[in-house]
Amino acid sequence: MADTYGVGIGWRPEIDGFVAELPGLRFAEVVAESVHAQGDLPAGLSRLIDRGVTVVPHGVRLSLGGAEPVDPERVRHLAAVAGRLNAPLVSEHIAFVRAAGIEAGHLLPLPRSRDAVDAVVANVKRTQAELPVPIALEPIAALFDWPDDELSEADFLTEILDRTGAGLLLDIANVYANARNRGDDPLELLDKLPLDRVAYVHVAGGDEHDGLYHDTHTHATPQPVLDLVAELCRRHRPPALMLERDGDYPPAAELRTELDAIAAASGYPAIT
Amino acid sequence: MSDLAARQAALVEALTAGKPVPDGFDGFRVEAARVALLRKRAGEVSRQWPMLAASFGERWKREFGEWAAARPTQGSLRDGWDMARELHKRGSLNGAAAEELAEREAAMRYDGAGAPQPRRTPAVRSAAGAVVVQFAGRVRVIRRAS
Numbered sequence: 001m002a003d004t005y006g007v008g009i010g011w012r013p014e015i016d017g018f019v020a021e022l023p024g025l026r027f028a029e030v031v032a033e034s035v036h037a038q039g040d041l042p043a044g045l046s047r048l049i050d051r052g053v054t055v056v057p058h059g060v061r062l063s064l065g066g067a068e069p070v071d072p073e074r075v076r077h078l079a080a081v082a083g084r085l086n087a088p089l090v091s092e093h094i095a096f097v098r099a100a101g102i103e104a105g106h107l108l109p110l111p112r113s114r115d116a117v118d119a120v121v122a123n124v125k126r127t128q129a130e131l132p133v134p135i136a137l138e139p140i141a142a143l144f145d146w147p148d149d150e151l152s153e154a155d156f157l158t159e160i161l162d163r164t165g166a167g168l169l170l171d172i173a174n175v176y177a178n179a180r181n182r183g184d185d186p187l188e189l190l191d192k193l194p195l196d197r198v199a200y201v202h203v204a205g206g207d208e209h210d211g212l213y214h215d216t217h218t219h220a221t222p223q224p225v226l227d228l229v230a231e232l233c234r235r236h237r238p239p240a241l242m243l244e245r246d247g248d249y250p251p252a253a254e255l256r257t258e259l260d261a262i263a264a265a266s267g268y269p270a271i272t
Numbered sequence: 273m274s275d276l277a278a279r280q281a282a283l284v285e286a287l288t289a290g291k292p293v294p295d296g297f298d299g300f301r302v303e304a305a306r307v308a309l310l311r312k313r314a315g316e317v318s319r320q321w322p323m324l325a326a327s328f329g330e331r332w333k334r335e336f337g338e339w340a341a342a343r344p345t346q347g348s349l350r351d352g353w354d355m356a357r358e359l360h361k362r363g364s365l366n367g368a369a370a371e372e373l374a375e376r377e378a379a380m381r382y383d384g385a386g387a388p389q390p391r392r393t394p395a396v397r398s399a400a401g402a403v404v405v406q407f408a409g410r411v412r413v414i415r416r417a418s
Contacts, residue, residue, distance in 0.1 A: 102344045105313050105344070
């Protein structure tokens with residue numbers, strides 16, 4: 001993705017009509033598992049592609065951080081969807097979602113250990129071998145850490161990126177959530193990450209429960225996350241930043257305000 | 273099984289199957305993640321089974337969370353189906369939620385263990401106050417006059 005796309009949004013069937021009416025939209029993302037490898041694309045998604053919007057498939061079930069090898073069938077599906085969408089890249093998470101045949105139902109954190117790095121790198125390489133386009137990897141928000149982390153978060157991520165050649169999908173709300181829940185400074189992580197490797201950025205909202213910040217994607221993006229967007233763009237502005245909203249959809253005017261706030265914080269033109 | 277595989281399995285079982293939190297983890301935080309996971313599952317099941325969720329009103333997330341606490345997800349379609357069948361067996365599935373289950377039972381064959389498959393033959397199911405007929409893949413609900 002050498003191009004610059006500006007502000008985008010995660011396409012979801014529930015906000016299909018809203019997304020269709022964004023005049024300046026050039027970038028969107030769709031959950032890869034929600035797209036059929038064959039058969040018709042959802043009509044709204046086809047129309048976006050027809051009008052030249054770049055749509056990136058975002059996998060959530062590959063389990064790249066699983067100790068077991070990634071499921072070849074899931075990799076083939078992701079590759080097929082990338083082809084169908086004519087996407088310039090795909091993305092997935094640095095996380096595991098199942099173990100010993102049990103689905104966790106969510107993205108779970110890895111220990112920041114040497115053997116976990118090896119497991120992720122092996123699975124990313126297996127995936128890259130089948131993909132027609134590059135992959136960007138997203139570090140997740142985690143409510144807890146493993147007890148025996150050997151590497152700092154920045155070293156853990158940088159080593160995975162260096163050994164795989166993958167891009168970074170930086171979720172700025174995850175950076176905020178993890179720093180807040182660990183009592184760290186989010187700017188310290190930003191200063192240590194290879195920001196020139198950022199393919200695009202996720203922006204999302206969350207909520208606090210019992211003293212922990214939950215990255216829900218069902219609340220409005222809070223001001224401190226928008227402030228981090230500005231800090232990130234001051235250091236190295238990524239080619240695209242997109243709003244990730246996964247439920248409790250607000251009225252269109254509120255979503256537009258949020259997209260405008262991301263535009264203002266990043267210095268990209270408003271797309272509304 | 274590698275050390276990493278065994279440790280990942282133990283963590284997933286703590287989060288989804290009611291097993292103890294592995295040594296060294298922050299119990300409060302793992303519990304917060306477990307509860308958040310159940311809330312997320314409840315939201316996903318309510319999108320697949322809107323009438324089932326609506327039948328519980330404000331209590332839905334809590335009730336689903338209790339039902340699902342030691343049942344790892346089989347996907348939101350099957351999770352909702354299993355819960356609805358259990359409630360139906362106990363005689364506590366009523367109204368629109370019972371009709372929703374009858375519609376699914378008429379449209380698809382589900383053995384409780386694998387992915388539901390579309391029925392190739394006509395089927396009739398009854399629910400409280402209604403009969404559901406499926407013919408050539410089309411599902412009709414016939415409500416009895418009350």
